[in-house]
Amino acid sequence: MRTIVITGGTDGMGAALARHYLAVGHRVVVIGRSGAKFDALVTTTARRHPSAPDRAEFIAADLSLVADSRRVVEHLRENYDRIDALVLAASFIRQRRHVTPEGHEASWSLFFLGKYLFVTRLADLLRASERPVIVNMAVPGARADAIDFDDLEMVDGFTFRRSNAQQRRANELLGILATEQNPDLGYITWGPDRLVRSSFAGEVGMGMKVAAAVLAPLLGRSPEDAIRPIVDIIDTPAPGRAAYRGARALPLTGGAHDEKDAIRLASAVEKVL
Numbered sequence: 687m688r689t690i691v692i693t694g695g696t697d698g699m700g701a702a703l704a705r706h707y708l709a710v711g712h713r714v715v716v717i718g719r720s721g722a723k724f725d726a727l728v729t730t731t732a733r734r735h736p737s738a739p740d741r742a743e744f745i746a747a748d749l750s751l752v753a754d755s756r757r758v759v760e761h762l763r764e765n766y767d768r769i770d771a772l773v774l775a776a777s778f779i780r781q782r783r784h785v786t787p788e789g790h791e792a793s794w795s796l797f798f799l800g801k802y803l804f805v806t807r808l809a810d811l812l813r814a815s816e817r818p819v820i821v822n823m824a825v826p827g828a829r830a831d832a833i834d835f836d837d838l839e840m841v842d843g844f845t846f847r848r849s850n851a852q853q854r855r856a857n858e859l860l861g862i863l864a865t866e867q868n869p870d871l872g873y874i875t876w877g878p879d880r881l882v883r884s885s886f887a888g889e890v891g892m893g894m895k896v897a898a899a900v901l902a903p904l905l906g907r908s909p910e911d912a913i914r915p916i917v918d919i920i921d922t923p924a925p926g927r928a929a930y931r932g933a934r935a936l937p938l939t940g941g942a943h944d945e946k947d948a949i950r951l952a953s954a955v956e957k958v959l
């Protein structure tokens with residue numbers, strides 16, 4: 687039995703992955719905010735797979751808070767000897783800059799600081815697996831210069847586009863750190879090949895709300911369909927970094943200073959964690 691840890695496993699693609707891995711007999715740890723969504727997911731799965739509740743754990747957390755991410759990591763370290771797959775799918779889209787009660791820019795905190803903690807602080811539990819894999823659902827392909835090292839939390843000049851590109855690039859650099867520490871690890875940045883009919887959790891403007899409400903039902907895939915390539919990646923992981931759009935492997939975005947940038951990012955982030 688493998689242990690699959692899924693942030694954002696209560697809805698959308700994260701929930702589809704949780705249902706799949708419970709159905710095929712693995713242990714699944716779901717991290718999210720809604721215990722009610724988790725209960726519904728487990729109850730539905732248990733109708734056809736009665737042992738599912740015994741193999742499912744929910745950890746309630748607001749992963750935009752560093753303290754919550756840290757608490758979840760500690761819980762996992764105390765209660766598990768091994769993690770075989772870590773899926774980073776928690777998502778809350780904010781088009782405007784928002785500061786958390788801890789003083790961090792909320793999207794940077796959710797989409798990078800928390801993920802950084804999971805990847806770096808759970809490295810030894812992943813090392814204990816024979817075929818460890820991290821699927822980081824950060825759409826690959828942001829430009830190599832998308833990070834503003836002088837203002838990581840975008841106090842000045844925040845736009846949704848800049849913030850989104852920066853966290854995506856940072857998550858690609860995080861793969862350099864993760865695979866250097868553990869050469870057996872597969873580290874995949876992954877985005878869907880087209881819109882997915884998910885909950886689109888977030889606080890967004892009318893334009894994005896309408897686009898999601900109109901386009902997703904027309905053009906979107908179901909989460910169950912969208913996760914098929916992720917299941918293939920998790921079931922047969924290859925060591926090293928890779929990037930995917932759906933089932934299509936993409937070349938990794940390379941910059942002249944990738945290793946240096948990864949170290950610079952880590953040292954900046956360690957100072958605020």
Ligand SMILES: NC(=O)c1ccc[n+]([C@@H]2O[C@H](COP(=O)([O-])OP(=O)(O)OC[C@H]3O[C@@H](n4cnc5c(N)ncnc54)[C@H](OP(=O)(O)O)[C@@H]3O)[C@@H](O)[C@H]2O)c1
Nearest residue numbers: 694696697698699718719720749776777882884885886887
């Ligand atoms: N849908 C698409 O078309 C699309 C396109 C490109 C990329 N993606 C990426 O794919 C991944 C999955 O997206 P999705 O659309 O399937 O997700 P989704 O349906 O929007 O669900 C978001 C998940 O994140 C959790 N979450 C939100 N804020 C959280 C917080 N502060 N702390 C902890 N958990 C939190 C939610 O938990 P609760 O419900 O329990 O609050 C939920 O489980 C994301 O990384 C997203 O950026 C999706």
